[in-house]
Amino acid sequence: MKKIILFLVDSMMPDVLEKCVAEKKAPALQFFLEHGELIPDCVTVFPTMTASVDCSLLSGVYPDQHKVPGLVWYDPKTKRIINYVNGFQPVYRIGIGQCASNVLFDLNERHFSRNVKTIHEELEEKGLVSGSINVIAHRGHKQHDAKIPFVLDAITGFQLKEKVSGPTILSLGTLIQPDIFRPINWNWSHAFASSYGINDSYAIDVLIEVIRSGKQPDFTLVYLPDNDHKVHQTPELAVEHLADVDKQLVRFLDSFASWEQAVERNVIMLISDHGQTVIGQEPEANIPLDEMLFPFRVHRLGADITPDWDVVVCNNERMSYLYPLSAELLPKVVEAVSGDSRIDLVAWKEGEWAVVRAGGSDRTFRYCKGGPLRDAYGTQWSVQGDEGVLDLRIDGHTVTYQAYPDGMARLYGALFSQDIPVIVVNAAPGYEFLSECSPTHQGGGSHGSLHQRDSMIPLLIVGSAQRFPRPARLIDVKSFILQELAVAPVLA
Ligand SMILES: [Zn+2]
Structure with a gap:
């Protein structure tokens, strides 16, 4: 053979x-x-x-x-940010020892x-x-x-x-x-x-x-x-x-x-x-998460993650995980990041449902697994609200993806990779997220998005x-x- x-x-x-x-x-x-x-x-x-x-x-x-969940994410068990090494600056702040350990051992043996x-x-x-x-x-x-x-x-x-x-x-x-x-x-x-x-x-x-x-x-x-x-x-x-x-x-x-x-x-x-995706040259090409999240107390890299902080940001270039450290903060954090059309999708969980909001608008869409609709991969879904948010076309019982390929299963995969409150933000084409010490690529290429x-x-x-x-x-x-x-x- x-x-x-x-x-x-x-x-x-x-x-x-x-x-x-x-x-x-x-x-x-x-x-x-x-x-x-x-x-x-x-x-x-x-x-x-x-x-x-x-x-x-x-x-x-x-x-x-x-x-x-990604290259960078928050582990509530150890109360630490996991970073499989993305850029020198965050590695320096989190510690080279922890990052090396994350890649060499934790990824395969623990995560x-x-x-x-x-x-x-x-x-x-x-x-x-x-x-x-x-x-x-x-x-x-x-x-x-x-x-x-x-x-x-x-x-x-x-x-x-x-x-x-x-x-x-x-x-x-x-x-x-x-x-x-x-x-x-x-x-x-x-x-x-x-x-x-x-x-x-x-x-x-x-x-x-x-x-x-x-x-x-x-x-x-x-x-x-x-x-x-x-x-x-x-x-x-x-x-x-x-x-x-x-x-x-x-x-x-x-x-x-x-x-x-x-x-x-x-x-x-x-x-x-x-x-x-090519990122714009102008400073607006970077979406400043820390600024948007003001006045929430955004965790500073290197500090212990304690209830003194409101939100932990885990930046994956053109997507980010935002972790509100108490569940009641979630809708307020969603509100804080939903007003800017440079973020095309803001998503979170409500029970079994994934909820998605289009950035810069109040259009929302909800979906969960199982139901009357079927996509090209054979996955079945129930949906509510404005399917245009995920750029879906629904024809009878058939759902078709356009700008976000296999968008429902893939976004679901990220949201439900952990069982804690989390918000996923997705950058529109041409933009990427800026947060403390994150690598940026103005005029260069970047990825991470849906x-x-x-x-x-x-x-x-x-x-x-x-x-x-x-x-x-x-x-x-x-x-x-x-x-x-x-x-x-x-x-x-
Ligand atoms: Zn890369």
């Missing part, structure tokens, strides 16, 4: 992919397109941030089930729900071998030692001594090296922003070495992050940035006797985690036995791979 390799290319967008190939700047992607099939309108997870997306890719469910199984767990329970290269979500049945660099070890107080779980072949930059015959020596040619080997060239070196070693897993997930950093800075050069990714894919193809041999031996898949520009991703499949189900979603990739490897999906 063929093996499967899935490349996860951060911030790869369908129109950029097609343009890059049309301009003959991407020979590897062109080869894959000629031998496979491109689905340009696959829908990813909300919030459109790597951490929540990775957990959905591995588990096949939205955050209401896998329980990782990622045990009620769902990762693709690595399911494959290895069926006697197959799974692999993960540089993906931050990697929970599996094997235990691995992390080699913490001395500098990081010292500043974290030598606390990061726990074992890390993963599939049989696990690589995480220089921190965890896979168990193969020839170790991959990290060198400065691998350094992209000195990110401990979490970069494209190191990941491809590891993949090539894993294949050469004869230990290639039945399934390998490979994360290529460089494109995201570059598109954030210069979105107008997105085609050139994807061409750089292609150079790495060429190195992978060149490691075989011929490119044809690569696709004869492997099912090769490429997917993205999210798109990006809007289609952040949410539509390409899915490219070469050499599979079956056809991917349509309309395509990222959460359906897991069951597709299990079927392709003839492993019956196991209900979690």
Whole structure:
């Protein structure tokens, strides 16, 4: 049976992919397109941030089930803000030790729900071998030692001594090296922003070495992050940035006797985690949450979270979670952020219902699971109010999404990822949220929102036995791979 390799290319967008190939700047992607099939309108997870997306890719469910709400969120159990590292400033305030611990251990061992199984767990329970290269979500049945660099070890107080779980072949930059015959020596040619080997060239070196070693897993997930950093800075050069990714894919193809041999031996898949939206140059492009929330006492980063504060802000670039620390504050906080049309959606929970308000107006829409309406994914819904708020079209019993693809299930996934009062705010195209120490990208690219520009991703499949189900979603990739490897999906 063929093996499967899935490349996860951060911030790869369908129109950029097609343009890059049309301009003959991407020979590897062109080869894959000629031998496979491109689905340009696959829908990813909300919030459109790597951490929540990775957990959905591995588990096949939205955050209401896998329980990782986003890149940045508030954990009421520990009364702490969880940040899987987003920008230097907040990391500095929250503490590098806590952030490193959040990524290395807590995400996989504590936050990622045990009620769902990762693709690595399911494959290895069926006697197959799974692999993960540089993906931050990697929970599996094997235990691995992390080699913490001395500098990081010292500043974290030598606390990061726990074992890390993963599939049989696990690589995480220089921190965890896979168990193969020839170790991959990290060198400065691998350094992209000195990110401990979490970069494209190191990941491809590891993949090539894993294949050469004869230990290639039945399934390998490979994360290529460089494109995201570059598109954030210069979105107008997105085609050139994807061409750089292609150079790495060429190195992978060149490691075989011929490119044809690569696709004869492997099912090769490429997917993205999210798109990006260009943010305006002007200062108004940043939506100042702290200002809007005045006179509420907004928690300051680094301070303990106590009842002295009214609201905790967890900024995920083009979406934010706002946590009122007492339930009676919720309607007042909703009111404070609803007056500005730069926020296109303000959403919260009322019992089983999700309630959504259009920013800059008092139009509202409510929906819950189950009921007479059905969407293209087969999910059934009950709705009340103005469906235009979520840009839905309702025709008889059929509901169709437009600006917010799979909008009801995806927004529901974020709202119900936690069972505490929370408000989701979504930025309109061209805008992103500004809060204490948050990274901003005026004139650059940003993501996180429910809007289609952040949410539509390409899915490219070469050499599979079956056809991917349509309309395509990222959460359906897991069951597709299990079927392709003839492993019956196991209900979690
Ligand atoms: Zn990004």
